Amino acid sequence: MSSVFTASQGTRLRLVAAGMHELRLLFEEVAPQYSPVAEITIIDKGYSQAVSDIQAMRQDQGVDIVVSAGTNGSFLRQHLDIPVVMVKAGGLDIMRGLARASRGSRRIGLVAYGAVPPELRHFNDLFGLGVALRAYSAEEEAEGCVRELLALGVESIIGHGLVTDLARSYGIEGILLYSQGAVREAIEDAVEVARISRLESARREKLNTILGRLKDGVVAVDLDERIEIINPAMAAVLGRPADQLVGQRLGMVNSVLSLQDTLRTGQTEAELVRQVGGKTVVLTRMPVLEQGRHTGAVLVCQDPVAIQRMDRSLRSRGKPRSNAARYGLEQLVGRSPAIGRVRQRALTCARSDATVLIIGESGTGKELLAQGIHNASNRRAQPFVAVNCAAFPDSLLESELFGYVDGAFTGSSRGGKVGLFEAAHTGTLFLDEIGEMPLPLQTRLLRVLQEREVLRIGATQPTPVDVRIIAATHQDLAERARSGHFRSDLYYRLNILLLTLPPLRERLSDLPLLVSHLHEKIARRLGVSNSVESTLGEAGHAAGGGREVVQAIVEAARGYAWPGNIRELENLIERVMVFCESAPAGGDAAIELRSIAPELFMAAGGAQRPVPGNRQAALAVAGVLTKGAATALNEKGAPEEPSGEKVFYADRLLKDTAALTPQAVLEALKACDGNRAAAAAALGISRTTLWRRLKRMEAGARNYRLPNTF
Numbered sequence: 001m002s003s004v005f006t007a008s009q010g011t012r013l014r015l016v017a018a019g020m021h022e023l024r025l026l027f028e029e030v031a032p033q034y035s036p037v038a039e040i041t042i043i044d045k046g047y048s049q050a051v052s053d054i055q056a057m058r059q060d061q062g063v064d065i066v067v068s069a070g071t072n073g074s075f076l077r078q079h080l081d082i083p084v085v086m087v088k089a090g091g092l093d094i095m096r097g098l099a100r101a102s103r104g105s106r107r108i109g110l111v112a113y114g115a116v117p118p119e120l121r122h123f124n125d126l127f128g129l130g131v132a133l134r135a136y137s138a139e140e141e142a143e144g145c146v147r148e149l150l151a152l153g154v155e156s157i158i159g160h161g162l163v164t165d166l167a168r169s170y171g172i173e174g175i176l177l178y179s180q181g182a183v184r185e186a187i188e189d190a191v192e193v194a195r196i197s198r199l200e201s202a203r204r205e206k207l208n209t210i211l212g213r214l215k216d217g218v219v220a221v222d223l224d225e226r227i228e229i230i231n232p233a234m235a236a237v238l239g240r241p242a243d244q245l246v247g248q249r250l251g252m253v254n255s256v257l258s259l260q261d262t263l264r265t266g267q268t269e270a271e272l273v274r275q276v277g278g279k280t281v282v283l284t285r286m287p288v289l290e291q292g293r294h295t296g297a298v299l300v301c302q303d304p305v306a307i308q309r310m311d312r313s314l315r316s317r318g319k320p321r322s323n324a325a326r327y328g329l330e331q332l333v334g335r336s337p338a339i340g341r342v343r344q345r346a347l348t349c350a351r352s353d354a355t356v357l358i359i360g361e362s363g364t365g366k367e368l369l370a371q372g373i374h375n376a377s378n379r380r381a382q383p384f385v386a387v388n389c390a391a392f393p394d395s396l397l398e399s400e401l402f403g404y405v406d407g408a409f410t411g412s413s414r415g416g417k418v419g420l421f422e423a424a425h426t427g428t429l430f431l432d433e434i435g436e437m438p439l440p441l442q443t444r445l446l447r448v449l450q451e452r453e454v455l456r457i458g459a460t461q462p463t464p465v466d467v468r469i470i471a472a473t474h475q476d477l478a479e480r481a482r483s484g485h486f487r488s489d490l491y492y493r494l495n496i497l498l499l500t501l502p503p504l505r506e507r508l509s510d511l512p513l514l515v516s517h518l519h520e521k522i523a524r525r526l527g528v529s530n531s532v533e534s535t536l537g538e539a540g541h542a543a544g545g546g547r548e549v550v551q552a553i554v555e556a557a558r559g560y561a562w563p564g565n566i567r568e569l570e571n572l573i574e575r576v577m578v579f580c581e582s583a584p585a586g587g588d589a590a591i592e593l594r595s596i597a598p599e600l601f602m603a604a605g606g607a608q609r610p611v612p613g614n615r616q617a618a619l620a621v622a623g624v625l626t627k628g629a630a631t632a633l634n635e636k637g638a639p640e641e642p643s644g645e646k647v648f649y650a651d652r653l654l655k656d657t658a659a660l661t662p663q664a665v666l667e668a669l670k671a672c673d674g675n676r677a678a679a680a681a682a683l684g685i686s687r688t689t690l691w692r693r694l695k696r697m698e699a700g701a702r703n704y705r706l707p708n709t710f
């Protein structure tokens with residue numbers, strides 16, 4: 001037996017051999033040889049009885065294939081939907097039958113099923129064998145043939161089982177046409193067919209599993225455009241069960257999906273946008289080639305929203321994690337009751353998906369709070385996208401937020417652009433400085449909040465988005481709504497969960513904690529020791545140890561009635577630390593300090609808002625900056641009488657930085673080659689504050705010549 005008879009997947013093939021009388025005996029003789037690959041069940045029944053037995057076996061344990069012969073075999077073929085392999089008599093079988101018959105009889109007859117083979121007729125005539133030949137095509141005709149032969153005096157009839165039985169019933173010899181060889185050949189054919197059909201059905205099952213899991217609809221048709229394969233997604237598009245659609249002409253089921261042109265031209269057409277059942281779909285039509293011949297066509301139907309989502313996910317994966325929130329609520333430093341209440345409310349906000357509005361002065365930690373809420377929410381693993389509405393010209397802000405489709409406007413990038421709403425899909429969108437949003441965009445924003453879908457610029461179909469909005473402002477939004485600068489309906493939509501961040505001046509008790517937190521944070525960033533106890537390297541001797549730096553700054557800030565800006569406090573600390581780091585060991589620190597002192601003090605906030613008590617603040621800062629700063633506080637922690645040098649610097653600081661003058665702004669911009677971020681950093685203010693300052697300067701005094709970048 002050859003190796004092709006290895007049953008697939010380790011299970012034996014299941015064969016049924018259906019034959020009565022002599023054929024059954026032949027099956028019984030041959031079947032054991034195939035037991036390693038096939039389990040052969042022999043049934044000694046014919047016609048409808050055999051059909052019902054085989055169907056029951058099929059239900060019970062499965063049947064791969066049936067082997068039978070003659071009219072019984074033909075009957076089974078017609079009534080079963082599993083393959084039936086016929087035992088066929090070859091030339092040798094006929095010869096063998098004739099030889100056997102001629103041993104005892106003078107007159108021999110042969111009754112064939114279907115038609116007498118022409119070769120046999122020819123052979124009979126050529127050799128003058130005188131065998132009487134008859135053929136039958138239906139069971140009831142067989143007896144007529146036997147009787148005719150009897151009338152001719154035939155004593156021995158060769159034929160199928162039915163014929164041999166009839167011959168015997170009329171008292172003459174019946175010789176079965178088949179040999180063991182013919183039966184063996186039929187079983188081997190059956191095993192091979194069953195093996196291939198098992199492989200086929202395993203392949204089909206795999207394909208069905210894959211197609212069943214696909215979100216895209218797939219349908220394959222034959223050359224007549226009749227549906228051969230259809231997956232559940234496609235059946236859903238067509239609104240009918242898959243089994244009802246198989247065999248139907250696709251173009252008749254839905255003319256938009258017709259594959260007639262593809263069958264005719266053999267051309268692939270990709271990404272065709274069409275409407276099917278009121279839904280926009282993206283279609284791809286392809287011909288099917290089997291061994292170089294067109295045998296049908298395939299249609300793939302995609303949901304554009306899914307494509308967009310995939311596109312977004314690919315884009316966001318390609319990007320570095322810029323859309324991630326770095327801060328958690330635990331980084332919102334402060335033990336004052338005011339900040340405690342904010343932290344508590346923020347935790348409550350994190351538990352819901354409702355829109356949050358954060359109100360607080362610039363640099364009070366609004367973004368930190370927004371990030372903290374995101375990171376404490378269920379969306380923490382999803383994007384956190386922040387946008388400063390004040391930082392973009394109106395038209396740019398629109399395309400940033402909503403994105404645009406390919407060719408939406410001159411100069412738009414090819415392939416369109418994903419807006420920040422879409423980029424934040426499933427996550428949080430932080431809209432900072434929402435009060436600065438132009439009115440037309442407020443209308444669009446309101447629509448997004450109501451409909452939960454965005455319409456890219458130039459698009460006709462909206463894209464659903466699942467985004468949690470956190471908006472922030474330093475402005476009195478209610479007042480802006482009253483004065484018509486802000487849509488009141490949007491204000492009410494945003495103002496669902498309100499968080500108010502108090503300025504630092506209203507929670508000065510948090511100052512020491514904040515200063516040492518920021519000191520540590522900056523030290524980490526600068527790569528210097530983060531302990532306030534430690535020295536700041538060799539240079540630390542010039543300007544005092546870490547503890548003194550922190551204490552002096554706390555003093556300065558307190559005395560100065562800090563105007564509420566933590567960012568500026570952070571900037572001041574950084575400047576002091578950088579200065580202390582860079583002061584040469586044993587060098588004249590006082591000279592160094594003199595050069596940066598005005599800038600440092602400006603960073604302390606005094607430049608923006610001179611407040612009462614600033615002389616004391618200046619003294620404290622100057623204390624850090626002068627050579628004798630290490631003794632700025634006496635042993636009991638009380639401030640020392642200021643030295644003449646300290647007083648001198650404090651006065652100079654006050655004079656130089658009395659206000660963030662337009663001149664100071666312009667000089668900073670000039671020094672930074674018009675780079676706004678750098679200028680803001682140099683001035684120790686946020687980019688937003690600088691932007692506002694510039695806006696005010698532009699509006700108020702047209703005589704300033706601003707660099708082109710503005």
Ligand SMILES: Nc1ncnc2c1ncn2[C@@H]1O[C@H](COP(=O)(O)OP(=O)(O)OP(=O)(O)O)[C@@H](O)[C@H]1O
Pocket residue numbers: 331332333334360361362363364365366367368369432474514517566567570686688689
């Ligand atoms: N309570 C706090 N604890 C620790 N750090 C804080 C706190 N509040 C603010 N900061 C720090 O101050 C800086 C400014 O904070 P943030 O950017 O969140 O302020 P903002 O109110 O959003 O500012 P703006 O309105 O100018 O955009 C950040 O570096 C932040 O880490």
